[in-house]
Amino acid sequence: MKTKPGQESPGVRAKLLDAAVSLFSEQGVAGTTVAEIARRGGVTSAMVHYYFKSKDQLLDAVVEEKLIGQFIAFVAGGLDGNGADPFALTEGLVWRIVEASDRMPWLPPLWMREVISEGGALREKLIRRVDLAKQERFKACVAAAQKRGAVNPGVNPQLLFMSVVALTMLPLSMAKSWDRIPLIGRVSKRDLGRHVIALLMRGLSAPSGSSKSKRKTP
């Protein structure tokens, strides 16, 4: 039974946002109509317009409430309460992103398609609104640890956050296809998390000798 305007129920708006992000994740923002969102949410198209006025306003709500309020807030929570240890902070980030992809399976594919991709429908909206203060503190903390010799001097603190996101989000966005690529085969999200942590914990550590740090890079 479809809900109609005037029969507001408190969960309808949230349900419509959930329907929107699943559909956007599966078939892209441009490939999804308001009518499809209404159908998946079990309401009429008029009801979607009642709550969001236009598709553009719906996208604003997706960025504000789902990407920033739900995903980024949860992941950035991994940057709280770990003091200034870049190893613990990095490990916290990785596990938060892996856990986020369990809680919000729509997230990594949507991120790749509509945030990372050139011309992605949510990219500009997100860049305009997101507050990266915690990520900036993470960068500063890595740079400080590097100065005192506790972090690999070859690592660029400006690029580390993006590296953590890339190492986790790109594979997670194709998790459904892993078993179809023989090179990858049967691995779990936990396996991915452990692999990324192993690479990063060792990769960030300062070399004790100097042999590795003298490796030639063009």
Next chain:
Amino acid sequence: MKTKPGQESPGVRAKLLDAAVSLFSEQGVAGTTVAEIARRGGVTSAMVHYYFKSKDQLLDAVVEEKLIGQFIAFVAGGLDGNGADPFALTEGLVWRIVEASDRMPWLPPLWMREVISEGGALREKLIRRVDLAKQERFKACVAAAQKRGAVNPGVNPQLLFMSVVALTMLPLSMAKSWDRIPLIGRVSKRDLGRHVIALLMRGLSAPSGSSKSKRKTP
């Protein structure tokens, strides 16, 4: 002056493929019409149909000739002639991908949007055709080096190739936007290459002590 069917010139087909990959990279496969490809290639739409019959055949040619023949062949070339040293192989891969993004600037955004993204227009075609034999040898070589204690035991050889691609291709796909994200700021593709190499060379190295390898991972 537009070229018409019957006035074949040897470079037209190649020019049309180039026009197609730039447009696909900028606005996606679904968002690009045959008429736009013709216009950018300086020919009529009839000429595009003359060379490729249908948009689907054009996509086949893009996968076969540009993604596999040009990009993957070039990158996999970094896996030749470096013997069985996983460090040299990894370093070669990173620099090949960075160089590929200079030679084929259309590549990383197209890859993110149409290969990595769920439902990407080139993904199935690529999975069906690509030969990952060299990538399989890379995996085997990392696993062998790990067995003899020369590589970080926490790293998963099945996932390493994907990690190298993620660390390079994801940032490269958004290279045009780096200076608009204060967290990243002014860095070059060379800076990215050096950062990734520093992280991976150290990350892959076997710990001399055992303290790092005992880090708890859930």
